Amino acid sequence: MIPAETSENVLQNSHIINHQNVMISLKNIEKVYRTDTVETLALNNISLNINKGEFLSIMGPSGCGKSTLLNIMGLLDAPTRGEVSIDKHDTTQLNDKKLAAFRNRKLGFIFQSYHLINDLQVLDNVELPLLYRNSSAKERRQLSIEALEKVGLSNRMKHFPTQLSGGQKQRVAIARAIVGQPEIILADEPTGNLDSAMGSEIMDILLQLNERDGTTIVMVTHDENMARKTHRLVRLFDGTQVQ
Numbered sequence: 001m002i003p004a005e006t007s008e009n010v011l012q013n014s015h016i017i018n019h020q021n022v023m024i025s026l027k028n029i030e031k032v033y034r035t036d037t038v039e040t041l042a043l044n045n046i047s048l049n050i051n052k053g054e055f056l057s058i059m060g061p062s063g064c065g066k067s068t069l070l071n072i073m074g075l076l077d078a079p080t081r082g083e084v085s086i087d088k089h090d091t092t093q094l095n096d097k098k099l100a101a102f103r104n105r106k107l108g109f110i111f112q113s114y115h116l117i118n119d120l121q122v123l124d125n126v127e128l129p130l131l132y133r134n135s136s137a138k139e140r141r142q143l144s145i146e147a148l149e150k151v152g153l154s155n156r157m158k159h160f161p162t163q164l165s166g167g168q169k170q171r172v173a174i175a176r177a178i179v180g181q182p183e184i185i186l187a188d189e190p191t192g193n194l195d196s197a198m199g200s201e202i203m204d205i206l207l208q209l210n211e212r213d214g215t216t217i218v219m220v221t222h223d224e225n226m227a228r229k230t231h232r233l234v235r236l237f238d239g240t241q242v243q
């Protein structure tokens with residue numbers, strides 16, 4: 001959980017909206033990418049509420065806007081139009097510094113290609129999100145070991161990412177995502193690079209985080225079987241929600 005005084009600090013000027021149990025609220029989201037020559041409408045008027053404790057999956061063909069949508073939910077990217085509220089806080093009211101703090105406290109990210117730092121040992125990779133907080137080295141270490149235990153990798157703490165299998169790398173990435181005990185996990189095709197056995201292992205860990213810890217999870221996937229295990233499926237096509 002987030003220490004109350006800190007989360008107050010981060011959120012003190014944000015606007016409160018009134019939806020009990022809604023964790024992520026998107027309202028009329030539009031995203032246009034502009035380059036010198038082309039304009040792409042990546043998201044077209046998406047409105048979506050995701051409840052606390054919900055496990056939602058997002059599917060759709062390549063280029064339909066899944067990653068864009070996830071990045072907007074994760075405050076990594078801003079919409080061209082529309083509102084994004086996280087845990088009842090209107091994020092358009094947050095300046096960059098508060099946005100970064102909010103992201104660090106509330107959200108954990110998992111990507112298809114792991115995004116680990118190859119020069120750092122597993123334990124140091126997992127500790128990274130905690131460096132932006134005021135915790136001691138000892139606390140950081142303790143929390144990182146606990147996160148690695150949760151994903152069954154406490155026996156690989158001193159390894160480097162290049163010495164691990166794909167499934168193990170993704171487990172390290174999950175440990176890094178959960179080390180700060182975020183209430184929300186956003187996963188962009190977390191099993192996309194894995195064979196089906198390793199993919200199921202990763203899916204089981206995500207299901208456990210959702211069921212046991214009540215973590216709200218949004219997962220982009222190409223795998224109907226994985227999507228079927230989640231509470232709800234949203235389908236996108238050409239930037240529009242079709243289911």
Ligand SMILES: Nc1ncnc2c1ncn2[C@@H]1O[C@H](COP(=O)(O)OP(=O)(O)O)[C@@H](O)[C@H]1O
Nearest residue numbers: 033034040042061062063064065066067068069
């Ligand atoms: N940074 C960017 N600049 C320009 N166009 C982009 C950028 N990122 C994504 N797009 C375009 O937006 C659309 C949606 O992309 P994306 O969200 O990555 O799709 P998906 O994750 O479903 O494959 C695509 O047409 C893509 O080419």
Ligand SMILES: [Mg+2]
Nearest residue numbers: 066067068188
């Ligand atoms: Mg994508």
